[in-house]
Amino acid sequence: MKKIALILKGYPRLSETFIAQEIRALEKRGMDITLVSLRHPTDKQTHPIHRQIQANVIYLPEYLHQEPLRVLKALGHCISKRTFCKALKTFLKDLKRDMSHNRVRRFGQALVLTAEMPTGVEQMYAHFLHTPASVTRYSALLNKLPWSCSAHAKDIWTSEEWELREKLQELEWLATCTKANHTYLQSLSDNPDKVQLVYHGLDFDRFNYPQTTASETPAETVKIISVGRAVPKKGYDDLLKAFAMLPAELNWHFTHIGGGALLKPLQAQAEALGIADRISWLGALPQEEVLQSYRNSDLFVLASKIIADGDRDGLPNVLMEAQSQALCCLATNISGIPELITSGENGLLVDSESPEQLAEALQTLIQQPELRNTLGKAGQTHLRENFDVEQGIDQLVDLFQSPQSS
16 A cells, blocks of 8 residues: 655644544555654643554654754755755745745755655645645655645635645645535636545544433533634634523533633633633543543534634534534534534524524523434434545545556
8 A cells, every 4th residue: 555644734633633533544544654743742632543543753843943953954965856946946936925934944844854754655645735735845846756635724715826726736636625625626726626525524433422412311401512722713702602692591501622822811701791600611632531521411512703814614523523422513604514514404503703693593402402302313313324434535545546646
């Protein structure tokens, strides 16, 4: 089976379980994978699946000045290559349009990756079409290796069109996880067939379903949960406003799992709204604890939105994780979320940035346990029929084995 170098922004990361799931599934299909990380890990914990992954990891210099001798040695290795002038010309062309330290850092990282590329690598594969793909692209030019990419959300919608077009022209194929992404990226490519819709799906062996869940035995307090980083695109500010609009007599408690820069501002917002005593902030947790939290809850909610710079969710894996436990999901109708949830059939959707609609839907679902149970069961059935991880892995394996990747 093919030997590939898989380039990531950071590894391991608690917030990117879908990538870890893919890596392990590809290993089980016989892929020989070396992971290349642009950053060292910052999370203090890991998920069980990270401990199952067998791939070796190369950590590139996170900042070039931290490892100058390593960078200079790599430059000496690469400058003698016949491909160096072409790669340098490409980098300088990009630098003129993006005069940033980040751009210089990516070329330096590409030099190190090229010099330290494991013997026998046949293809490079980046997760995310922005910085990891830039490092991959420059290194592929230097090493004359084919490269491909998986694109997700922020990396698509906050990148300049010129850069997306040029990367799409050079890569062998690209996988992306929502129809909106797929349509947009195809519109930028001279060869739309390069862009493939590949859902991440879920590994149902890891997200198995117990016979008894909290939703089957309604408690006096309705336990609401959300899992996601405290960042603007997740819409937690809108969700807190919605909670504050609920009638005082409703009995509910909200639990948030995840890290993020906005945690303290959100906690202050909850205090100002007078709902802090109804909220638990648990921070980032390993997957086994997240799974148990789903099972102990009655309702999952995610208020994703598109922010000013275009950043947004794709198809959040946490919605699939919650649905795997027959947990009713309330979310916003942006990006790929309507590809998973049909409102009123297997969950509820509301407009983004509408705390009023969120509050109305929350009140309905808090007051109607039978509706939560019906939508949760329907969501689980739809998920299992349409979003099994093996379906996406089948597509990826075919792409890796396709003639253009040889």
